[in-house]
Amino acid sequence: MSSSNRLYLFGYLAFLSIQYIVGNRPAEKYDFVNDVLTQSRYKRYVLSPNKWPYQTLTWQLRNDHITDADRFIIRHTLHRAFNLWASASSLMFIELPVGHQWKPDITVAFLKGKHGDNLPFDGPEGIVAHAFYPAVGVLHFDADENWTLNRFEGINLYQAAVHEIGHLLGLEHSTDTRAVMFPKNRKFDLEYNLADDDIRAIRKLYPLKVERTRMYGYYRH
Ligand SMILES: [Zn+2]
Numbered sequence: 001m002s003s004s005n006r007l008y009l010f011g012y013l014a015f016l017s018i019q020y021i022v023g024n025r026p027a028e029k030y031d032f033v034n035d036v037l038t039q040s041r042y043k044r045y046v047l048s049p050n051k052w053p054y055q056t057l058t059w060q061l062r063n064d065h066i067t068d069a070d071r072f073i074i075r076h077t078l079h080r081a082f083n084l085w086a087s088a089s090s091l092m093f094i095e096l097p098v099g100h101q102w103k104p105d106i107t108v109a110f111l112k113g114k115h116g117d118n119l120p121f122d123g124p125e126g127i128v129a130h131a132f133y134p135a136v137g138v139l140h141f142d143a144d145e146n147w148t149l150n151r152f153e154g155i156n157l158y159q160a161a162v163h164e165i166g167h168l169l170g171l172e173h174s175t176d177t178r179a180v181m182f183p184k185n186r187k188f189d190l191e192y193n194l195a196d197d198d199i200r201a202i203r204k205l206y207p208l209k210v211e212r213t214r215m216y217g218y219y220r221h
């Protein structure tokens, strides 16, 4: 964690456009959840019907038109975001370099406007990213945004990545305003972290290994 914090030093990010064709069901509905009357006090999260059938997932950042300097910062920011979810679940994430012989489970790309999946981006602000539920494995960021780290201007890349990865893993929007899965872009927040609601949601889909180990131990007796 301490090594990844150094990335904040890089600060402002600027990205160029990339063209990458995909197509499937979107996770993002871009809705804002207002009505919480039917929600229980405890469970605010919503799970999509699908989850990944295995716990180790590979991901890859497309490098079209990303400079080496940007690519370095983006990759490390994505590592931090994936690690946050891994730390709360049984999931593990492995980055595949571009050109690797394996096909990644998850591809990440920065795109502008129409980009082939019927969910065109809308220029600065508005929709900043979208992701698809399991097991599609597609995450797109709007390359027209002013993506930043460690400052209040612009859209925080780390925070957006954490939210979108939640969708990639099978989480829908939560009605808990403290949850990273609450559908609102938060201003840069030094304390940004998974809320209890996010943790309950991800562990519902991918229970902790410790819990399963205990269970196996129980069955052995
Ligand atoms: Zn969302």
Ligand SMILES: [Zn+2]
Pocket: 111, 115, 117, 119, 130, 140
């Ligand atoms: Zn897209």
